[in-house]
Amino acid sequence: MKRPLSKRQQTMLNYIKDFMGKNSYPPTVRDIQTGCEISSTSVVDYNLQILQREGYLQRRREVSRGIELLGETATSTLRNLVSIPVVGSIAAGEPLPLANTEQWNDTDFDNVDLPPFLTKGKENVFALRVKGESMVDALVGDGDLVLLESIEQPQNGDMVAAWLKDREEATLKHFYLEGDKVKLVPANSYMQPITVAAANVSVRGRVVGVVRTM
Secondary structure, eight states, X not given: OOOOOOHHHHHHHXXXXXXXXXHSSOOOHHHHHHHTTOSOXXXXXXXXXXXHXXXXXXXXXXXTTOEXXXXXXXXXXXXXXXXXXXXXXXXXXXXXXXXXXXXXXXXXXXXXXXXXXXXXXXXXXXXXXXXXXXXXXXXXXXXOEEEEEOOSSOOTTOEEEEEETTTTEEEEXXXXXXXXXXXXXXXXXXXXXXEEEGGGXXXXXXXXXXXXXX
């Protein structure tokens, strides 16, 4: 049986719920300190420990916004999640064949439920699982999910999912159009760019968010 919360703990819990309802992501400890007019972050930390012990939330200390509401407390925030289709894998390294590439907007895929802020209000967003380390300097690692919006004409510097027509393979790289050539540039100083004819490249999506696994 849960113990009664103190006035401060209830205020903090209400603040966290309201914050997540408005923003669809958790507050930081500093946000809670300011929003609840608490004297120090150590006091916030102490009371968060109690809220976790009593089963109101789960907290990952190594993450800045690592607060997750539990049980009935989480119900209102869960309604705000958006479902994103995970349509396959893509190489952050050498190009990787991608099944069903022509049907990336198909509905017959696994889905992941995410807070809306990760998609930045974009429509037609889908996800791909990253394989490889060529984008590590852009904080995209092996096993991460990249969230992409469907586009065909990116801007130079965009991180894109590029389809190489002659190889029938896809790759995750920064895009640069240079005359009649496209340079696909990794974010890893140990790897070389891929330069191909522009006519040989079809951009299937631009990265708008990353869900990291580590």
